[in-house]
Amino acid sequence: MSTTVKAAVFTETGAPPSIQDLVLPDPGPGEVRVRLTAAGVCHSDLSLSNGTLPQPWPAVLGHEGAGAVEAVGAGVTEVTPGQRVILNWAPPCRECWFCAQGEPHLCEHALDRAGRTYAELTDGTPVYPGLGTGAFAEATVVPAHAVVPLPDGVDPAVAAVLGCAVLTGWGAVANSARVREGQSAVVLGLGGVGLSLLQAARLAGADPLIAVDASPAKEELARALGATDFLVADGSLTKAVRALTGGRGADHAFEVVGSAAVVRSAWNATRRGGTVTVVGVGALDDEVSFNALELFHQARTVRGCVYGSSDPARDIPVLAELVRSGGLDLAAMVTDEIPLSGVPEAFERMRQGRGGRSLVRFGA
Template identity: 55%
Template sequence: MSGHYVNGLVVRAEGGPATVEELRLPEIGPGQVRVRIRAAGVCHSDLSMVNGTLRPPHPLVLGHEAAGEVLEVGEHVTRAAVGDHVVLNWQPPCRTCWFCEQGQPWLCSTSSGVAALENGMTLDGAPVHVCLGLGAFAEQVVAPENAVIRVPGELPYEIAALLGCAVLTGTGAVRNTAGVRPGESVLVIGLGGVGLSVVSAARAAGAAQVIAVDVSEAKKGLAEAAGATDFVVSSDALSKDVRARTGGRGADHAIECVGRASTIRAAWRATRRGGQVTVVGMGAADDMVQIGALDIFSSARTLRASVYGQADPDTAIPDLARDVLDGRLSLDHLITDRIGLDGVPAAFERMSRGEGARSVALL
């Protein structure tokens, strides 16, 4: 295919199918880069764009968790050069808003909450929106230079892609938001790519007990490979099960990676008095969590959200890349399916059924 025409995965209307279609990239301008996508992970946020949890504009090019090679740079670009291997950042901080200046780039008021936008890419000659500003389920993308982060060339693309969302989110929830300390107990609810990253990070942080929970017994092997000490199939008796394994108290930390009111409430009940509940899963706006006022007071628990791992991706992603290359962080167990772009819809179906960990599209 000549020129800047590329294949990408497109949803034309809400509730419609995701199909591979021909797209035209815009010419790059000052401060922009063109990246050849080599690997892109299938994230639950992509599924949320399809199943109605989120309602982005359409037509929409899906995908945001990706890595690739820089093919072209515009004027004044200093963060990347042709040939660099990069991870894409779907929430690049502006560095000038109040939140960025307060050291909270994960809450950047410029990029936070942007489900999709137009970037000059077209479909059938008309503008098309790109998921989380990237639309990374495509052979190439054009992005602002602050949306690319250089990583070592020896890091496999499929591993690098996971650093951009699942791994950064999961490890950040443990290290930055929850602040898990050696010897503590950690409950992890939901064992997709993010949840399994939480399990690995909790063990790496020295947690004495990591209790992994999922609705599917089939996740037990993945949980154990990630470092879980216990595996529990979710049920109405989850709180009792967790307390039975934690001296009757409950877990020091519960990290919820599903994004549902029912699982947030389950995490709350299974945490000890004075413990911490960290919500990582992104749920629906109308799925309300109810906790009694007396319960809040008497339990003395803390309930917090962890947005993008509460991390600065510009420094955290290179650090994670070094951890992988130095053998301090193993991510091989996270990839359960390697697919092409046309295999992403089936990966969404597996995700909806709770099967596997991460599917990665290799382009």
């Protein structure tokens, strides 16, 4: 038996997707089929489509999704049909060396699924799931441990952003950088992850909290989500940040673009002894350089941040409580609600740096 659904299918690097019929097999042992309610359009999807990140074709991209379990395979006890869930695109195995060290976000097997086909086109062509999830489709089939139950009190229409943008942004603040109340922070890049990070830094008590973006149009939203100051990314950024931080530079800088130039800007905007957290996914050949003297003299820390150093099973209930209490506003980050056919336009908005999160709504 199988299920046929509509999906945005990408067939080659750099080409836009087309809406096609996708044939999903019934879930096998240890698998579940999820009927999607919504899927966020993330910059990592753009990186997969343009070749910045490796991706076999044809593929259904999309990894930030939420929906309801429609069917379960043999042996699945974690979730039941009808249960609302969030997709986890990097499910930890709980057995490898990294998982044993308490670093499930670095699990050796988290992306194993992405390298295997999971469905077919109607002509029998095998299809790969982007980041193992394939969320730009009306439904998907994933391992049971790749879904996390959606806690009560969270609007399922916007819950998809918890699966990547919010986990990554909040985790960068709470798990990776561990921002303390009263520390200054600057956030460079205000897409979906950057806006999530901004909210998390506000919750942590960062002050001043400086938002930076190439687009002046994002100032109003940035301030609404907690920024005390807004700066346009230009050649005066370092001096402007220092002017807002007693001449020292920020205690924390978060790079959320995925660019060597922006990493360098984050470094320059940070005080001696401060911390730069690189959240954006950059290109393999986009190199950052530092001289040996400044590394010694500035005594700064530069750290990478994969998936917010998060464990979705642990952290999503925490985020749900913040949503219920009003601390996190998920809907405010969604600047465009689109049908499945709107994915190409959403990719173009990301390329141009416009808007926050685009959200594909299924069945709306």
